[in-house]
Amino acid sequence: MVKKKDQTTEEKILAAAKKVFVENGLAGARMQDIADKAGINKALLHYYFRSKEKLFEVIFKEATSKLFPRVTAIFSSDIPLFDIIRQFTSEYVEIVLENPYLPLFVLNEINKQPHAFSQKLFGNNRPPVHKLAEKIEKEIKKGLIKPISPAHLIINMLSMCVFPFVGKPMIQLMMNIDELQFRNMMEQRKTLIADFIIASIKK
Amino acid sequence: MVKKKDQTTEEKILAAAKKVFVENGLAGARMQDIADKAGINKALLHYYFRSKEKLFEVIFKEATSKLFPRVTAIFSSDIPLFDIIRQFTSEYVEIVLENPYLPLFVLNEINKQPHAFSQKLFGNNRPPVHKLAEKIEKEIKKGLIKPISPAHLIINMLSMCVFPFVGKPMIQLMMNIDELQFRNMMEQRKTLIADFIIASIKK
DNA sequence: ATATAATTTAACCAAATGGTTAACAAAAGT
């Protein structure tokens, strides 16, 4: 199945931990489970990472570090609104397609400890939603798009990107589709979401 | 704080259990915690509901029984497409506003045991998405709305209804809004989502 | 070669957790 040959012990642990944490959350993850999946003794976990919390923090940072800096970059980008929408939606879906279970994991942890995790997630610079909001306001005033509350527009965009992953099993159940079909659908969404939004707000 | 006076013991347990389960999930919930919140002994929990699983099942059914029958009803309703969209979005948001943490809870449990929970959730009659999909197809063929994949349209609608609740703490963090502001925003979404969708697909 | 440091393990520990038991108290029949 998986090649674990030339990985260092630390790498083996991190790979196993990521799987277990993302699947079960912080509280639900078992150190023994991580050790087993990494093919090592449980005590060795504590040798490399002092505690469950510490290990979790490493995984959490690593898992989210790909996504949020990009969000921040795109939100503050100077390109036209429609391009921001296109770029954000396609990039978001593309990145998350690599880790489909990440969003539910992040939302869960942030839900359990909003402030602690917002700190871990954003540090001190949260994604500049206000910049995007201002840009939307401007376009409305210039009469380039239909009037809409910027906050709602942003939430709509975020919703259509994030929810399909969070609700993946439910969607698969309701629509009776397998892994491949789901993946194909998400590939389509890379462009479809932006088209859908723009069709709604374009004058 | 809360009035627990004229409640029967069973009601006290159910109220406490709902809170604890929804906040922590099946695995994260503690029987002792439920007992404490209900102001009773832990053994009494097992006297009323034999096990954690049994208690959970009761809570789960009670919590979801309000929502899904309505979804099914609206999906199979014979009214025009735009009315379905308006009715579904407004009703969904309205119902969930009473239990804002329900969606994340349900998605989590369904994620952990897709088949077991789909059984508990839907029994043998899943929401008839196909009926709605067929209706969309027809409207497209009749040239009444722009062409769009029915599956994607449904996912978009679902996304904009569900995600704001699932992502509530994250949205509150990113947009820096309090409980009341969030609630007001969701009130607005009762009509806004449908307007947004219809604007996008209307010819 | 051998002393030193880094890595790995088996055995153990204390705390937490779901669940049980046996005894006690309160209601409800009779």
Place this chain on the structure above:
DNA sequence: ACTTTTGTTAACCATTTGGTTAAATTATAT
């Protein structure tokens, strides 16, 4: 009045879990 059923509790139990310890093995340096 008293017997039976229902409701409630404290104490207890087995298992699980995160974490520790001390010994063993392997690598590194001298």
